Amino acid sequence: MTTPIMTESDLRAAVARELPGVRADLERLVRIPGIAFEGFDHTQVERSAEAVAELLRGCGLDVDIVRAGGQPAVIGRKAAPPGAPTVMLYAHHDVQPVGDRALWESDPFEPVERDGRLYGRGAADDKAGIMAHVAALRAFGDRLPVGVVLFIEGEEEYGSDSLERLLAEHRDKLASDVIVIADSTNWDVGVPALTTSLRGIVNCFVEVRTLNHAVHSGMFGGAVPDALTTLVRLLATLHDDAGNVAVEGLVGKEEASVDYPEDRFRAEAGLVEGATLIGTGRITDRLWTKPALAVLGIDAPATAEAPNALVPAAKAKLSVRLAPGDDPKRAYAVLSDHLRKHAPWGAQVTVTFEHDGAPCVIDATGPVCDAARSAFRTAWDGTDPVDIGVGGSIPFIATFQEMFPQASILVTGVEDPHARAHGPNESLHLGEFARVCLAEALLLSRVAAAARG
Template sequence: MPVMTSPIMSESDLREAVTRELPGVRADLERLVRIPGIAFEGFDHSHVERSAEAVAELLRGCGLDVEVARAGGQPAVIGRRAAPPGAPTVMLYAHHDVQPIGDRALWESDPFEPVERDGRLYGRGAADDKAGIMAHVAALRAFGDQLPVGVVVFVEGEEEYGSDSLERLLAEHRDKLASDVIVIADSTNWDVGVPALTTSLRGIVNCFVEVRTLDHAVHSGMFGGAVPDALTTLVRLLATLHDDAGNVAVQGLVAREGASVDYPEDRFRVEAGLADGVRLFGSGRITDRLWTKPALAVLGIDAPATGEAPNALVPTAKAKLSVRLAPGDEPKRAYAALREHLERNAPWGAQVEITFEHDGAPCVIDASGPMFDAARSAFRTAWDGTDAVEIGVGGSIPFIATFQEMFPQAAILVTGVEDPHARAHGPNESLHLGEFARVCLAEALLLARVAQTRSGVNP
């Protein structure tokens, strides 16, 4: 491997450069947060277009060749800068779309007007994942013209909506995206002050189940007691999805034990916001329940609202289900098992219709090798001597499996800007600004260490 001919910025110079760039990086992050780029159906997608253009402008300002690309879905942004002779190329991934805000009344401030409170920046997308974009920008700005590696910045525009066009985008731009290392800045750290490398993620299967017991609503007094209403029937069916301890009771789903990190219950209860007196459900270590076992949740129910419900038996009721799959499971097989369970357990002969929505594969990452050592070294330095924890994540980033398949030789580093208090996807999402500064420094140090690793210099 050729030795690099240009010097790599020192750790002290990178620290100084990141510190210098942080005020501008934060200002640009706030500008991104103000754009309500939601890729879900029913929202104004012109904001997603605005968001993509804003990201493209940021990358052009870093000296990258930039294009806004799409493959039938929302716009992604691809920025490229060629590697110096003998240097590797690193792909930096993030996404610029955000989740819907949900109930506006639950937000303490305008979701799309960033506000700092107690060292945290509040706003939808402040953590997930516009801070991921800005961590990439911060590292690029810190190096300026002295970037020691080639970079491909890939910023997706519909990750929160399922990444439907991502595989087509990757296929169409595969040669441009080819990299030695892929940094996916869309995960979390173990705690404030403790960095993490994510080495496994659960998969996902979402579907709808609808039950029918009547052709039309009927008087609850005239027919109640003999005719099962659909809502009671649906509730009874949903209750079969868990055993008495709260474990998922769908036969055939993969479940394992052996998570490498413990999660103290008192800390978990606080970070989850569990109400007083509510017991955890499921069995085994908390990290096993979150990372290596399936989880099943009812996300919503279509039925008459309580304030409008007449004294009538409901003929149909519908629920949305979400199953998180343990690493090692397969989405299509898991959906078949769930479908079979729902059809077999339909109470009182009710008609049951199951409709598939979407799925995504789980993944496991082998975090060994020089690029992962470079990441650990960078994190240890940025967090003042604290080693990174290897964690699983209960959430899903299905496209990681796609990256593994399409770029099998690349080391995939799943990092992130979030912490357990970030409340991504929920009301009052926020970014810890002190941790964000460490993330930015860590990414700059990582690029330097990757260059040093490939050039034969001891990082």
């Protein structure tokens, strides 16, 4: 007997029915501090994986917790009805470290609602992505019109070091016709988006040395360069006077499809009064299709402990976001060459690679993308989704493209520009989350309908 197809009104009612339980389970996940970074308690990542596995089993999926030398991922499967496609639903259960807890208005691992937003580390990035998948599965119950494979990663925030091994080892289990990656953002509160490009990343360390050891700043200052001043001068060569990245050889384009109003962008970024934006051209090009370079940290004496001595060595961590079309290995090479070439005062410069990830462009055409746009338009009451680029990096998308070349990839989002993912007071807009859950249920229904023709 053919399983009865759920109508749009059926799905609306089912998602609304499931949302209270979905939110309660999201709050339970947020309470688990599953941080995959070195130096943190990785038993909490294990606990997080077990909690996700339990949720998927509750949806009737066959579930395995898997590892490939890194943190645990969760794979859940439910076979497709005859003739129906299989959809992979991706999210990650690990979270970023919280940083300075004094900057949080509430405990980062105790979810709190304020003004329609749920605050807590991972509430948006990306435990809400997990729960959007769960909400859709619960809404369908035993009437799911497609096969599903849920792949919930456990170390995305730490760089997905074991992801390629996991994909290779479980390739047959993960094979899908459509891949939905719920780890991006929407254009605004009330305006959905499909992400069609993401920048890549290269992180590295640069160390300058001018002395074999510290010396008296009065006895030698004025003739001997200290390493911290030398490092500052070297870092200043990375941008021109307008703030554009000045490393020759990095790819940059001007091809963003929409622009970002400056007043809105300044407010969402939290720019202080009087500070100007850096770079030239449209804001969306600066964020999506041109490189960016930031100094993430500096190793040098703390001001409270600094003696009156010239610093012999200083080190900085750099992060380059690469425009689509660039290559991470080549970008690291040109950055390294730039740093060595511009060493002030003959300082010794050492550049050390940390990690990288490829940028990507996603083909947003075809029946699957049409189904996604239709689902979003319905869930957002007639508002068309915007095709956006993202300045952040999700390097594994390029890996998915390589390993599953026949699959249609959709990059969707649970976040909005006010979510503050990775920062203090991360939050999820609960009204938008309800729309995301409905949109995913509608998407699965319409993907199935498109396959039926």
